[in-house]
Amino acid sequence: MDTPQTSAEDSAGRAEVVLGIGTDEWVARHNERLIVDSGPLARLKDTASKIPNLVRWLLVLLIAVAVPLGTSNPYIMRVGVNLGLFILLSYGLNIVVGYAGLLDLGYAAFYGFGAYAYALVSSDQLGHHWKTYISVPIIVVATALLGFLVSLPSRRLMGDYLAIVTLFFGQVFVQVVLSSDSITFPWATDSIDITGGSNGIPALDPFVLFGHKFLNAKDYYWLLLAIIVILTLTITRINRTRIGRAWRTIREDSLAAQAMGISINRLKFMAFIVGAALAGLAGTILSAVQGAVFVNGFDLPLLTLVYAAIILGGSGSLPGAVMGAIVMSLLPEFLRVPSYSEILFFVVLILVIGAMRRSIKSFAITLLGIFVTGIIVRGIFLSLSVKSLPRDEWATGVIGRFLSHWLFVPNNRLLWGNASFVLLIALIAYLTQASPTIKRILLPVAAFLGIFLWEVRLIQQPSTTRQLIIGTMLIVLMVTKPQGFLGKARVEVL
Amino acid sequence: MAMLELEKVRISFGALTTLDDLTLHVNKGEIVSVIGPNGAGKTTLFNVITGVYRPDSGSITLDGQNLVGKDPAKVTRSGVARTFQNVRLFLNMSVIENVMAATFGHTHAGLFSSALGLPRSRREEADVREQAEELLRFFGTRLTGYRWEEPAYSLSYANRRRLEIARALATKPKVLLLDEPAAGMNPKETHEITEVVERLRSEKGLTILIIEHDMHVVEGVSDRVVALDHGVKIAEGDFDSVATHPAVIEAYLGRKAAETK
Known part of the structure; x- marks a missing residue:
């Protein structure tokens, strides 16, 4: 007889506490319901989730520092540089898509623009050999300006419509680069070759910074690592404060954002500009490390991979962008070996x-x-x-x-x-x-x-299998965890 | 003295005239309720004031300052804040972030000062957080002690409405537009909302325009009631006179009911 009474009292007591803080029981038990997994895998997940974020970042950083100290294998360093570039791109796209919620499908073009701009001022193509500390900042600013131009339609367009317009821009970039190998200006008689068409531009100058000439991939790796560390700190800060909050309100509900005094157009421009600038920066590094530039690296496949990275990691999450980039750039390398x-x-x-x-x-x-x-x-x-x-x-x-x-x-x-x-x-x-x-x-x-x-x-058939595995992984992940590895589950309308 | 003044405001969507030369004013420190059957143009009125729609003709002024042609963000910065009939919170942001985000219009930290964590922007951030906490405390025990870092979607419906008011307050408005603040609330909560509206005036010195269907709330809070039907003002005055006005009864219940009354 005692037991039911106690439990009734219990639940009454709990209900009272719940009402005291202004919520109903369903909401109060929100957290209880979240823990639905049990079993070995879930326990492992649970333990992993208890590690503080800072520790995780430091752990990743530790590995990132340890690898180049331990090896000088050029292949590994090249893979490392690719990963760094990938993270840079993911960071940029994460701002545009993850924070501000603008579906930008022309993103790869900013990367390409940065790469080609660097090539044009660092090779015999046009006979310019600018110093790195001059050319890179100018190119980053120029790419940001291009980002601003592309963002102009976003004043009126959202979602699918913006996606189409930016996709078009991305394709235009590729076509322009391909066909700019013989351009005749009205005032000149001879046509000039600007981009080298499908042959690309070879023999680019490497970076020279602080009197140090970048000789191998390892130098670029360190540079990228430094840039990524700085960006991680600054983007985290931005996301937490005024501008980042405003970006996220646009993603959540742009009408309500406006009604709260947030100038959404300026913020959209800003997101585009920052995203483009990061892609432009990545482009210059890519050009320099490759020593040559070709148009086919800036097309839809790259775009798909970067999108896959941020979606896989969890759109809107910086650690997610890193993780997605790691998976999307290291996995294909890893899968080259059949065993x-x-x-x-x-x-x-x-x-x-x-x-x-x-x-x-x-x-x-x-x-x-x-x-x-x-x-x-x-x-x-x-x-x-x-x-x-x-x-x-x-x-x-x-x-x-x-x-x-x-x-x-x-x-x-x-x-x-x-x-x-x-x-x-x-x-x-x-x-x-x-x-x-x-x-x-x-x-x-x-x-x-x-x-x-x-x-x-x-x-x-390793090459087919590789894509099959990655594809399957993406599908399985999207079905089981639509918010990505490290993303937070989002509620759309409730 | 009129704080918010609408003069012959007209807006039509195709053949449908939603507001038909509507003239309306709200005095400083006054609480005015707008009532009317569904489709009377109440929410359109709010959308026109806040710049979501641009009126075809007419003028809207806040404290003598023109509002027509300004985009919603600018209208809000001039001092008009609103809530929405179908609660539009930033659901995936935390409770406190919802409020903090709304301080955007009167804060200044830019991209670089935030990124670098300059002292000025840090101070502003701390200040914004403090303001937000204070606004959340305005609702007494209802929103305090609640996990402010939890996402807004974890709030109950009534609390979402409260949070929306707190968010609107964070824009530092002179005039507050509340679109059905008591919708979906139980009698106790409805009563609380009445008190909250009164306190918004007495403690925050706000001028308030409310759309409300719950006549208890309307009766409890309004200095003046304006009844709309088909975009036309059909009655205006204190609650009793508007509630018994034949045109109002007709609008709600039909002509026959009005005659038998």
Whole structure:
């Protein structure tokens, strides 16, 4: 008799506290409901989330400093420079898209503009060889001005409309660069070659700063690291204070922002200008480190990658931009080696199963299910007397060799690989709307199909597989965590 | 002395004239309610005053200063703040940031001074935070003690309305336009809103124009009531005279009801 009474008192007491601070119970329990995950993966996530932000930044910085001190491998340093440029671009785009919420699809053109501008004043193309400390600031300012011009339509356009206009600008840039290899001015008789068309501009001067000539990628790496550290500090500050808040109000509700006295047009311009300036700066560094510039680096693929980076990391989050850039620029490098991509594939597979099967017991059962499925499929193949492929011909990677006693790889890889591919997609499509019981039964089958497909078909084509993996990762992430790795979940209308 | 003055304001959307030569004034320190059935033009009135729509003709002045042709941000900076009928908070920003953001018009920190963390901008930031905290405390226990760093979407509906008022106050207005401040509130909260509106005048010295459907609120707060129908002012005066005015009853209930009254 006592127990129900106490609990009734409890809830009454709680309700009173809740009302005291001016909210209802549903809202007060907001946080309780957020903790819905349990199991090993969620616990790991929980522990990770307790690390303070500053510590995480310092950890990343530590690694970033340690790598060049430990190695001078030119390949690694080039990858590092690319990563730095990628972070710079993500920071810039994060301001325009993440903070101010302006869908700018012409962003790659600012990067290209910076790169070409540097090339024109640092090579024999036009015969100019400006000093770095003069050319770079001028180019950054010029790119900012270009950003201002492109932002003019944003006074009236929002969302999709702005996206179309800026996309057009991006394409115009590419076309102008491509066709500016023979321009005849009205006052001149001979045509002159400005951009080198599709051949680009070769033999660019390297940076010379404080009397130091930048000789290798490592020098640029340090420069980028310094710039990124400074930007991280300043952008964080801006985001927290007056201008950053105003940017975010535009993203949230531009009419309400105006009604609160915020001059949204000036702020949109400002976002565009800052974003463009950062891209321009990145462009000059790219040119200098490459020693040459070509137009194809500033087209849609790059734009897609930068967008993918900030969406993956969490739009509007600076750590997210770094993380997204790391994933999008390091992952493709990493996946160049088939045995690495094999390891990654299995890690991701295990993680996905871990995320879907939260208790250790059901996780183990699923693994067992995969194993059994493999045995059964092997049995079916043998009973149908399908010709198998000798182990040595397919089991190249570490994991492949480990699996070779269990997995049956048919001789006709093309046929069975494609068949399993179709079957897998159909199965996944079905699983998305199947009942939990059916999901539990079919998950091991789907996982097995994935492994089968990987070893039979995908491992043979690393370049396709690379894109497939990245694409799949993006899709899975967007479905499970639409706000990105480090982004905050947003509420649109409530 | 008239603080807010509308003279023959007309606006039409295509063939529909939403405000038809409307003349209206609100004196300094006065609380005026605008009532009228749905579609009477009440919210359009607010949108015209705040610069969301530009009137086809007529003049609008605040303290003698012209408002017509100014964009909404400029109107707000001249001293008119508003809330919205369908609460438009910056939902994904924190409670306190919502209020702090609205100080934009009378603060100055620019991109570089913020980025460099100059003393001046730091001082301004601290000042802005203090102002915001004070405004949130205006609502007594309702918004205090609440987690101000939580996103605004975690607030209950009534608290969202309160936060919206606090946000409007942060623009340092002379005139406050409240669009249905009591909508969706329970009787207790509605009563509180009545008190809040009174305190906005007595403590903040504001001139207030309210759109409200809840007649208890209208009766409780208004010095004067203006009834609109089809963009035309059909009655004006104290609550009792407007509430019993035949044209008002007709607008709400139809001609037959007005005759039997």
